[in-house]
Amino acid sequence: MIETLLANELSNAVEALYGQQLSTDTFQIQKTRPEFEGDLTVVVFPLLRISRKAPEPTANEIGGYMVEHSAEVESFNVIKGFLNLLIADAYYLRFYHEKHADMAFGFQPEKDEPPVVIEYSSPNTNKPLHLGHIRNNLLGWSVAEILKANGKKVAKVNLVNDRGIHICKSMLAWQKWGKGKTPEGTGKKGDKLVGDYYVLFDKEYKKEVAKLIGQGMPKDEATHQAPLLLEAKAMLKKWETGDQEVRALWKKMNAWVYSGFDKTYARLGIDFDKTYYESDTYLLGKALVEEGLKKGVLFKKDDGSVWCDLKDEGLDEKLLLRGDGTSVYMTQDLGTAQLRYTDYKPQKLMYVVGNEQIYHFDVLKRILKKLGRNWADDILHLSYGMVELPEGKMKSREGKVVDADDLMEEMARTAKKTSDELGKFDDFTPEESRNLYEMIGLGALKYFMLKVDPKKTMMFNPAESIDFNGNTGPFIQYTHARIQSVLRKAKAEGLVFNEQKMPAFSLHKKEKALLKMLHNFPQVVQLAGDTFSPAQLANFSFELSKEYNQFYHELSILKEPDENKKFFRLGLSDFTARTLGSAMGLLGIRLPERM
RNA sequence: GGUCCGGUAGCUCAGUUGGAUAGAGCAGCAGCCUUCUAAGCUGCGGGCCGCGGGUUCGAAUCCCGCCCGGAUCACCA
Numbered sequence: 001m002i003e004t005l006l007a008n009e010l011s012n013a014v015e016a017l018y019g020q021q022l023s024t025d026t027f028q029i030q031k032t033r034p035e036f037e038g039d040l041t042v043v044v045f046p047l048l049r050i051s052r053k054a055p056e057p058t059a060n061e062i063g064g065y066m067v068e069h070s071a072e073v074e075s076f077n078v079i080k081g082f083l084n085l086l087i088a089d090a091y092y093l094r095f096y097h098e099k100h101a102d103m104a105f106g107f108q109p110e111k112d113e114p115p116v117v118i119e120y121s122s123p124n125t126n127k128p129l130h131l132g133h134i135r136n137n138l139l140g141w142s143v144a145e146i147l148k149a150n151g152k153k154v155a156k157v158n159l160v161n162d163r164g165i166h167i168c169k170s171m172l173a174w175q176k177w178g179k180g181k182t183p184e185g186t187g188k189k190g191d192k193l194v195g196d197y198y199v200l201f202d203k204e205y206k207k208e209v210a211k212l213i214g215q216g217m218p219k220d221e222a223t224h225q226a227p228l229l230l231e232a233k234a235m236l237k238k239w240e241t242g243d244q245e246v247r248a249l250w251k252k253m254n255a256w257v258y259s260g261f262d263k264t265y266a267r268l269g270i271d272f273d274k275t276y277y278e279s280d281t282y283l284l285g286k287a288l289v290e291e292g293l294k295k296g297v298l299f300k301k302d303d304g305s306v307w308c309d310l311k312d313e314g315l316d317e318k319l320l321l322r323g324d325g326t327s328v329y330m331t332q333d334l335g336t337a338q339l340r341y342t343d344y345k346p347q348k349l350m351y352v353v354g355n356e357q358i359y360h361f362d363v364l365k366r367i368l369k370k371l372g373r374n375w376a377d378d379i380l381h382l383s384y385g386m387v388e389l390p391e392g393k394m395k396s397r398e399g400k401v402v403d404a405d406d407l408m409e410e411m412a413r414t415a416k417k418t419s420d421e422l423g424k425f426d427d428f429t430p431e432e433s434r435n436l437y438e439m440i441g442l443g444a445l446k447y448f449m450l451k452v453d454p455k456k457t458m459m460f461n462p463a464e465s466i467d468f469n470g471n472t473g474p475f476i477q478y479t480h481a482r483i484q485s486v487l488r489k490a491k492a493e494g495l496v497f498n499e500q501k502m503p504a505f506s507l508h509k510k511e512k513a514l515l516k517m518l519h520n521f522p523q524v525v526q527l528a529g530d531t532f533s534p535a536q537l538a539n540f541s542f543e544l545s546k547e548y549n550q551f552y553h554e555l556s557i558l559k560e561p562d563e564n565k566k567f568f569r570l571g572l573s574d575f576t577a578r579t580l581g582s583a584m585g586l587l588g589i590r591l592p593e594r595m
Numbered sequence: 596g597g598u599c600c601g602g603u604a605g606c607u608c609a610g611u612u613g614g615a616u617a618g619a620g621c622a623g624c625a626g627c628c629u630u631c632u633a634a635g636c637u638g639c640g641g642g643c644c645g646c647g648g649g650u651u652c653g654a655a656u657c658c659c660g661c662c663c664g665g666a667u668c669a670c671c672a
Binding site: 166319329360424452456459470478479482539554 | 614
C-alpha cells in the first residue's frame with residue numbers, strides 16, 4: 001500500500017531533516033483533492049513543532065527530500081500547509097501489472113480463527129416477509145459476505161420464531177373461518193395464506209373489543225377479556241402441554257409458511273448455514289435462571305417471579321420468569337445465546353436486529369455477564385434503522401405493509417418496462433430476458449437498501465426507489481455490461497490482452513484516476529468489514545463506475561492505434577469489471593453481460 | 596422524565612474518523628448519439644452542515660448546553 005510506504009519514507013525525511021524520529025502514523029496522508037495537482041497529500045501542520053519553521057518551507061523541504069529519495073514520488077507542489085505529491089506512473093502501472101488478473105484482488109484468505117456467528121432475518125411465522133425484513137436480510141447477508149472477504153470464518157444463522165401467541169392467533173382464525181383452505185387449494189403462497197388469518201384475527205378481535213366497550217367495559221379490561229384473545233391464549237397453553245391436535249395444526253401451518261419463506265429467500269438470494277427454531281430453544285433459558293438463582297445474581301419475588309436487578313448499572317429490574325414459571329423473550333434469548341456459544345465458540349456473536357431492540361441487547365449482555373459469561377463481551381448487536389414509507393410506518397397487523405414478494409415482482413416489472421422503452425435486446429430468448437429483468441430489478445432494490453448507512457432510518461418511496469439512473473444498482477450493472485461489450489468485441493478480433501508485459505508509457509489522467517480507485521479497493525473492503533457497512537462498497541462501486549464511464553467517454557479503446565495502450569485499456573476495463581463484480585457481489589448484486 | 600440514534604442542497608443520501616473553496620444522485624435548465632451500449636457523458640443554478648458556546652494553526656466531524664424528529668425504558672416479541 002502506497003500510504004504506508006510513503007509514511008516510512010516521510011519518517012526518514014523528517015529524521016534526516018530535523019533529527020527527530022516520528023512514528024509513521026503521525027503522518028496524515030490523504031488523497032489530493034481533484035482541483036489540485038498531485039495524487040497524495042501530506043498535511044504538514046502537525047510537523048511544524050519539529051521543523052520549527054513555517055508550513056511552506058517545511059513542506060518544501062520535505063517535498064524536496066521525497067523527490068530525491070523516494071522512487072514513487074515524481075514531483076511535488078505546496079499550497080498553504082499541504083504538500084501535494086505526484087506519484088510516478090510507474091508505481092500505478094506496476095500495481096496494474098501485478099493485480100489486474102488477480103481473481104482474489106481485495107479479498108483476504110481465510111484466517112484460522114474462531115468463526116463469527118451472525119444472526120439475521122429472524123422471522124415470525126404468522127405473517128409474510130415485508131420491506132423491513134428485506135433490509136434486515138440484505139444487511140445480514142451482505143455483512144456476512146464482507147466479513148468472509150476479510151478472512152473471517154462466518155456462520156450465518158437464522159432464528160425462526162415459530163411459536164407463541166401470534167402464531168396461535170393465525171391458527172385460531174384459520175380454524176374458525178378458514179374453511180379448510182390450503183396453499184395448494186387456493187394457489188396462494190403459504191406464508192401469505194397464514195398472514196391473511198393473522199390480519200383477520202386482529203380485525204375480529206378489534207370488533208369484539210369495541211363491542212365489550214360498548215357494553216360498558218373499561219377499554220383496558222376489554223382488550224384483555226375479548227373471547228378471541230382468551231381462546232388464543234388457551235390454544236397456546238395447549239400447545240405448551242403438547243396437545244396433539246394443536247401441535248398438528250401448528251406443524252401444518254408452519255410448513256406452509258416455510259415453503260413460502262423459502263421462495264422469498266431464494267428470490268432475494270439469501271441463505272443460511274443453520275436455522276434455529278424457537279420451539280426447540282425457548283425453554284433453554286430456564287436452566288440459566290436456575291443457575292443465576294443459585295449464584296444469587298437473580299432474585300425471586302413473593303409471587304414467584306424471577307428478576308435480575310440492574311439498578312446499580314443505571315437500568316431497571318428485568319423479569320426473567322413469570323410467576324407461573326413461564327419464560328419471556330429475554331429468557332429465551334439468554335438460552336439461545338448460550339446454545340450458540342456452545343455450538344460455535346465464536347469470536348463474535350452478531351445479531352442483525354432493528355434499533356428498537358437496543359435496550360434488549362444491552363440488558364442481555366449485562367445479565368450474561370452477571371451469570372459469569374465473559375463471552376458476553378463478544379456479543380454485538382448490529383442495529384439498523386427502520387424503513388419508513390412516505391405515508392408513515394408500516395403496520396403489519398393491519399396489513400399495511402410493503403410485501404417482500406410484491407416488491408421484488410414490481411422491481412422486475414419495472415426493469416422490463418424500462419428495457420422495452422429503450423428497445424434493448426430484442427434478440428434475447430424469453431428465458432434470457434426474464435433472467436435479466438430479475439437481475440436488474442433486484443439490483444436496483446438491493447443497491448437502494450444497502451447504499452444507506454445501516455444505522456440510519458431510511459425512507460422508502462416506491463416511486464423514486466425504482467429509478468434506474470444515477471446512483472443506482474442498474475447504473476453499475478450498465479457500466480459492467482458496457483465493458484463486457486467492448487471485451488466481447490476484442491475477443492471477436494482475436495485480441496489477447498491479459499498476458500502483457502509491464503507497460504511502460506505515461507498514463508492518461510483518466511487511466512490514472514481509474515487505477516487509483518482500483519488501488520484503493522482492498523482498503524474499502526477492509527473498512528466495510530471494520531464498520532459492518534455494505535454502504536462503503538456501494539459508494540465505491542458507484543464512484544468506480546462513474547470514473548470508468550468518463551474514461552470510456554474520453555478515450556477510445558479498440559481504436560487506439562498504439563497496441564500496447566490498447567491492450568492496457570482492455571486489461572484495465574477487464575480489471576474494472578471484475579472489481580465491480582467483486583464489490584457488488586458482496587452486496588448480493590449480480591452484473592449482466594449485456595443490458 | 597432517563598437512555599440511545601439521527602438532523603448536511605427542494606427530495607434521497609455521501610463526507611475516508613480533525614484538514615484545502617462541504618460532495619453525489621434525483622428533480623430543474625442547457626448541450627452531446629454517422630464513432631467501442633445515450634440505463635451514458637458535459638455544463639449551469641441550488642447550502643446559516645438544526646441553533647449557541649467551547650477546544651486549536653484548522654470543526655459538518657471532538658466537548659458542553661439547547662431545539663426538532665425517531666426509538667426505547669412491558670409479566671409483548
